[in-house]
Amino acid sequence: MQETVIAHLPAWLKLMAESFWPLMWAGLKFTVPLTLLSFACGLILAFATALARLFGPAPLVGLARFYIWLIRGTPLLVQLFVIFYGLPSVGIVLDPLPAALIGFTLNVGAYNSEVIRAAIESIPKGQWEAAYSLNMTRAQALRRTVLPQAARVAVPPLSNSFISLVKDTSLAAVLTVPEIFQAAQRIAAVTYEPLILYVETALIYLVFSSALSALQTRLERHFGQHAAFGGRLQ
């Protein structure tokens, strides 16, 4: 038993070393840009949806709720299939990458609009009143008083969703986007070494998500300056 493992070791390492750069490259070229771009677009959508739900007129509130309900209630994989494989039937043909980008953006938008709404609602009413008493408009009170405090509340759950997205982008493989997971599948198909390839793939995702969560710590520190001496958490 011991001998078989040892006998396998060089080949095992060799394969991992050989496939490392193709996988890493697929990550840097597709996974990372897809993650960053769809998260950025998704956050804008999430913010707009949260504001619509909180402050919009009734039809906008309804629209926002419908959108959140629809996206959260259906699997991401099915959404991606509808966009990429379904829409061509009605004449909307998208390239794999834009299709994936749209799918992930809609997903990030729906989930995080609830995070942003909850963060805004967590700021005490007295803070709004203090801002209004200084004669701020609602937009000024939101921008100057509420959002800076809500940002601090929102960073941990937003980071959660960001890390999830890093991993969810592997679903883009089924839309033929040549990201990490697709690259691994292709190499596994020719080498017949699925275990080695997929374990290596998992490790590379681990590297990317660890690097990205280092960003969370920095953001939390930035938004939490005023609580540095432990004053705010009573």
Added chain:
Amino acid sequence: MIRLEGISKRFGGHAVLRNIDLNIPEGSVTALIGPSGSGKSTLLRCVNLLETPDTGTLRLGEAVAHFRAGKPPEQETVRGVRGQTGMVFQNFQLFPHQTVVDNVMEGLVTVQNWDRPRAQARAMELLDKVGMTAKAQAWPNNLSGGQQQRVAIARALAPSPRVLLCDEPTSALDPSLAGEVVDVLRRLAAEGMTMLMATHDLRLAASIAQQVVLLDNGVVVEFGEPRKVFTSPSDPRTKDFVATLTQSALPEEWT
């Protein structure tokens, strides 16, 4: 001059304010007193339209607001009223993400578009007035309650309001910290600042106010100078309430 005419306010089925008339001359300090739930905080909040009265008229300088149930006042009216009022809250409500001096500058910079150096100079003057210059760069959470309330007073004064509204300004403070806030308010009163304050604090009501208004169940039951209200009240409800404020907290047999 602040003039309230026929102000009424209901929350659901409950009438909180019933047909209140009140005149507050420029340069005077008026204390609103009364038991919890008597409507004094609501009345105060009606003056800067954090609450919208159902009926009545509010006159504040040039701004006039007529209220009709179910019809919110024009945004322009609200801003006209709020531009002439400053408010101090029971729980301070400083902006925790801004330093002390930024808190005081906030109204000037965001609402009145002052440039930062000018706003900062004005903020430092006001912090000097409330004895808080040394803490200008501190975060609000690192201050005592009394210090936070003094900063909150400076913040409310920054845009030079015509009237300062104080909602239980000392109620969240222990007696020694309340004392430093009372001192600041007393100095402001001596400078001729018009103030309207809801309070349970006898020190505030008796030593600073020129007139006391006793509210009970949404109605003005007593109105007059503090000495008269506290020593020879005419209404039995005032007698009861004043007794609760002034009676010794120590057991009778100790005195």
